Amino acid sequence: MKAVIMLSGDSGSTLVGELVAVAILGLALVVLLSAISTGMMGMAIVEKRVAGENLARRQLEAIKAADYQENPTVQPYPAIPVAGPYSVAVTVTHWVSPTGPFTTAAQSPDSGLQCIAVTVSHDGEPATRLEGFKVRR
Secondary structure (H helix, E strand, O other): OOOOOOOOOOOOOOHHHHHHHHHHHHHHHHHHHHHHHHHHHHHHHHHHHHHHHHHHHHHHHHHHHOOOOOOOOOOOOOOOOOOOOEEEEEEEEEEOOOOOOEEOOOOOOOOOEEEEEEEEEEOOEEEEEEEEEEEOO
8 A cells, every 4th residue: 555645845725725715816806897897987978078078169169150140049050960879959048238137038139149058968968068158249
């Protein structure tokens, strides 16, 4: 019969030690994947916001470049082309001179100052809102 001789420095790993090591590696992997997932969701939100801001800025610049319209409901300001899940809404309010607030109804005579609000939505949810002023010159 053969005898097994173990030296004092030899030791093997135990099942418990292996399970703990696998559990630690699994936990580290879960944390890493959740961090990547959170980062990707954050990037998607930022992408929607940046695209919305760009569309709103382009729309506001197109309105500022156009001629002043005393009643934009009758003769609206130009609209930029929008593709995909985005939509652009423009609200024009008129300044009631000399001391009044802005109102949505066109004034007669026109005060020559309008507040233009551009709201960009993504899949029906507002993403960005920019406001600017249009002055008759």
